[in-house]
Amino acid sequence: MLGRTASSLFWMSRYQERAQNNTKLLEVAYRNSMVSHNGNGDVSNWTFALASSGNAHGFGLKVEEITPKAVINYMIFDKDNPSSVRMCLENARNNGRSVRTGITAELWEALNTTYIEFSDVNPQSITQDKLPDFLAWISQRSHLFRGALLNTILRDDGYFFSQMGNFVERADNTARILNTQYWVLLPDNDVIGDGNERMQWSGILRALSGLRSYRFAYPDAKLKAFNISEFLILRKEMPRSLAHCYDWIVDSADDLAQFYGNDDPSIKLAREIEQDLRTLKMQQIYDRGLHDFLNDFISRNNAFALQLSEDYNFA
Numbered sequence: 001m002l003g004r005t006a007s008s009l010f011w012m013s014r015y016q017e018r019a020q021n022n023t024k025l026l027e028v029a030y031r032n033s034m035v036s037h038n039g040n041g042d043v044s045n046w047t048f049a050l051a052s053s054g055n056a057h058g059f060g061l062k063v064e065e066i067t068p069k070a071v072i073n074y075m076i077f078d079k080d081n082p083s084s085v086r087m088c089l090e091n092a093r094n095n096g097r098s099v100r101t102g103i104t105a106e107l108w109e110a111l112n113t114t115y116i117e118f119s120d121v122n123p124q125s126i127t128q129d130k131l132p133d134f135l136a137w138i139s140q141r142s143h144l145f146r147g148a149l150l151n152t153i154l155r156d157d158g159y160f161f162s163q164m165g166n167f168v169e170r171a172d173n174t175a176r177i178l179n180t181q182y183w184v185l186l187p188d189n190d191v192i193g194d195g196n197e198r199m200q201w202s203g204i205l206r207a208l209s210g211l212r213s214y215r216f217a218y219p220d221a222k223l224k225a226f227n228i229s230e231f232l233i234l235r236k237e238m239p240r241s242l243a244h245c246y247d248w249i250v251d252s253a254d255d256l257a258q259f260y261g262n263d264d265p266s267i268k269l270a271r272e273i274e275q276d277l278r279t280l281k282m283q284q285i286y287d288r289g290l291h292d293f294l295n296d297f298i299s300r301n302n303a304f305a306l307q308l309s310e311d312y313n314f315a
Helices: 003-035 044-052 056-062 068-077 085-098 105-119 131-152 157-180 188-192 195-207 211-217 225-233 242-260 265-279 282-288 290-311
Strands: none
Touching: 003 044, 003 068, 003 085, 003 131, 003 157, 003 195, 003 290, 044 056, 044 068, 044 157, 044 195, 056 068, 068 085, 085 105, 105 131, 131 157, 157 195, 157 225, 157 242, 157 290, 195 211, 195 225, 211 225, 225 242, 225 282, 242 265, 265 290, 282 290
């Protein structure tokens, strides 16, 4: 496979996943702002969405004041923001179009129709009361893309690159969300557990579509910092945990190695990350320092993506 084709498939999935991740963060920011008792001037929930998505720096350069309207516009519609939902959907579509003959009609339809319908939306029409339905629509379209990918694409090298793009982005998102508010996930907070911390804990789980599944994983336990950290880092049955993401990445990397008949440095790096997540215990991570662990993971995840691009000559 040509490097530019592999790159397009990798980034097609990565941009589509990023669009959905931003959507979930805005859903949580909106919901928590509606139930917050800190007054109308509190923007902490919107700040959380900006920081967790990696948009805080770019937003600060362009906008002087954090307001719900400004954050919504920047994270969804801003053409100058490379990580806005608009630009993610456009870039996912452009990457899909460049490999149009290598993907199925169903997958192309999911990409193309979503972008066209999104482009017809007037940003001024998405007021705060209409935001939840609009975000739900974006999320549903992301699920449609993912379903088309899993159910219609041939299991060859193109599928493996698409999978790795999806889970590299998902792992990065999970790690950044945890790192943005790592201090509320320290074990000492289990002792306190006041209303504000419980709201932050549930917000983290909601941003990662994990609140309900957490209840199944820990049926006899209330929300606890230790359990939440373990659930989102080490529990492979949680679809957005770091361990789950690298379980999929390594499976795809191993399939890719078998497909091409060689073991490249990126594949070895993926196996090292997966092994650490498989063998580590949550207490060991706390002993090392949760913040340090997450920073290191983000760096290693980025290193894997960069090495993959070098190994397969991404254009």
